[in-house]
Amino acid sequence: MKPTSDPRVILRHCAAYDAEAIRAIVREGLVELGLRPFGRTLVKPNLVVAGRFYPHAHTRAEVGEGVLRxxxxVAGADMTELAVGERCGITIPTRSAFAQSGFAAMVRRVPNVKTYYFEECRQVEIPLTHAGRLRDYVFTPEPVAxxxxxxxxxxxxxxPWTTVTFGTKNYIGLQDDRHRLIDHDHRLGEKIADLQYIIQPQFLIIDAIIAGAGxxxxxxxFPLHLVIMGNNQVAFDAVCCAIIGVNAREVEHIRLAEERGFGTCDLARIGLGxxxxxxxxRARAAGFEVGLVRVEKYFEGTAITAYAGPPPEAEQTDYCWGGCPGATEEAIEILRLYDTQCDARMKRLHVVFGAYRGPIDAGPGEKVVFVGDCANWEGALAGTPVQVRNVYKDRATRDPRHARHSDIYAKMVSVRRTIARARRAPFLRLPGCPVSVAEQVLALVELGGTRNPFSDGREALAFTRAYLTWRLVTALKRLLGRKYQVSGPCARGRARPEVNA
Structure with a gap:
């Protein structure tokens, strides 16, 4: 499909999470945009994380129900399948996010809707040929392709990594963990732009009834009481940015998508209804805070002092917006949710990112953590000379065809082993590019003395059940000879994008 030459965005008031009211709004939006689903119809929400501590992090099930209904x-007889699919946050079983968000129960209420947990689906190869691409191919779940x-x-x-997460950024959930982590670093904006070549939406709808700020x-x-719909992803994101006073062309992944022909950010060329x-x-969104805060500023006044230098010099950037620093910010906020005394309990820590060149003011007994493969520093800690070298591997050495899954329980063991080995040393290094939110949560728990959210009894059982089901399903498919990942040409649906850039 080619991006529409008539981009339109519809802003509708929606007072509450009422599935039937949302159904009526969406039905009217589809009719106004002249859209009718056909063939294999796939709906992708944002279910990055869900549960009692994360009520505003995900697309609400009431919105999903209204959209599906x-x-x-409006569908005709030529819609052969209606499905909802997602890969939630790294290391979390998507089954768990579906259950805790209410999506699993909702899908059971709506007749004849199929569910795709993307990390349980076959992964197929999508070739990339456009100029400026990070890679020659990426992988995505077969139902997406x-x-x-x-x-x-x-x-x-x-x-915290990309300023906003609207339509274009939601594509990070089109990949499983092993492929999502590749290039999820200071080139994240480019990665997201590359993912646009996998598929393009004919219809977008965003849950802005209660938005998520900061x-x-x-x-x-942040109540906005809006349901926003559109027929072009770039134009849609441009309007969402305009609502909160952000210039869409200053958001890298949106700017790149526009430059590559996926749509326009020019509000004068977008029909509003x-x-x-x-x-x-805009008046409703007054005071909405975006998430782009450098890690040094973020931790001011806390028990954690952060230091950040540039990522690998060859990349010509001065800060890693897409990797470890943002993950550290999210990690501490998760701990604060589970432990109201987190900041009071937290031991003094120093966290270092990139090629930092300044002093580290660590007192006696205060651990210094060098986060990520590109951490690089030379100086003295507790009177002892320390030299931490950059072990970052060029992205050309990471081939998606040979990517491997990193299990959450294996990560737990690895983090604890790393910390145990450095118990008597003034510093330690957490390897990875990036070091995920989950790994940093575990490290802060071990080093800071806070409560472990992974041990929360009310959620651990549901998490473990979903995890075991996920692993069992994928193991059975392997036993039946169904490959998890297939290289080479694959079948593509009609939502495959056609762009000239």
Whole structure:
């Protein structure tokens, strides 16, 4: 499909999470945009994380129900499948996110809807040929590649790595863990732009009834009472940015998508409709905070002191917005949710990122943690000369065809082993590029003396059940001879994008 030459965005008021009210709004939006689902129709929400501590981090199930029922309402006989699919946050079983978000129960209520847990699906290869690409191919779940009508259904949120997470950024959930982590670093904006070549949505709808401000996994609730719909991803994101006073062209992944022909950020070329004007939406969003805060500033006044230098010099950037620093910010916010005394309990720590050149003011007994493969520093700690070398491997050495899954329980063992080995030393290194949020949560628990969210009894059982089901399903498929990952050409649906850039 080619991006529409008539991009339109509809802003509708929605007072509450009422599935039937949302159904009516979405049905009217589809009709107004002249859209009718057909063939394999796939809906992708943002279920990065869910549960009692994360009510505003994900697309709400009521929105999902309204969308699925509205699609059924307007579909003809040529819609052969209606499905919802997602890969939630790294290391979390998507089955767990579906259950805790209410999506699993919701899908059971809506007739004839299929569920795809993307990390349980076959992964197929998508070739890339455009100029400026990071790689010649990426992998995505087979149901994504084969979709004919694609509905992108994100959550209206801030993001500590990319400023915002609207439609374009929601594509990070089109990959399983092993492939998502590749290039999830200071080139994250380029990675997201490359993922646009996998599929393009004919219809977008964002849950902006209660938006998420400030952060991505642990956002603060910000009522906007909006349902926003559109027919072009770049134009859609541009309007969402305009609502909160952000220049879309200053958000790298949106700017790159525009430059590559996926749509326009020019508001004058975007048709606006609905019962809420852009000016009224902006008034509702006054005071909305985005998530782009450097790690040094983020931890000011806490028991953690952060130091950041540039990532590998060859990349010509001065800060790793897409990797370890943002993961550390999210990690501490998760700990604060599970432990109200987190900051009081936290032992003094120093965390270092990139090629930092300044002093580290660590007192006696204060551990210094060098985070990530590109950490690089030379100086003295506790009177002892210390030399930490950059062990970053060029991205050309990481081939998606040979990527391997990193299990959450293996990560737990690895982090604890790393910390145990450095118990008597003034510093330690957490290897990885990036070091994930989960690994940093575990490290802060071990080093800081806070409560471990992975041991929370109310959630551990559900998590373990979902994890074991996930592993069992994939093991059975292997026993039946069904390969998890297949290289080479694959079948593509009609939502495959056609762009000239």
């Amino acid at each position: 509205a699609l059924r309402d 084969r979709a004919d009508f694609f509905v992108n259904m994100p959550k209206f949120k801030a993001h 952060r991505m996994l642990t956002p603060r609730p 609905g019962d809420v004007t852009l000016a009224q939406a």
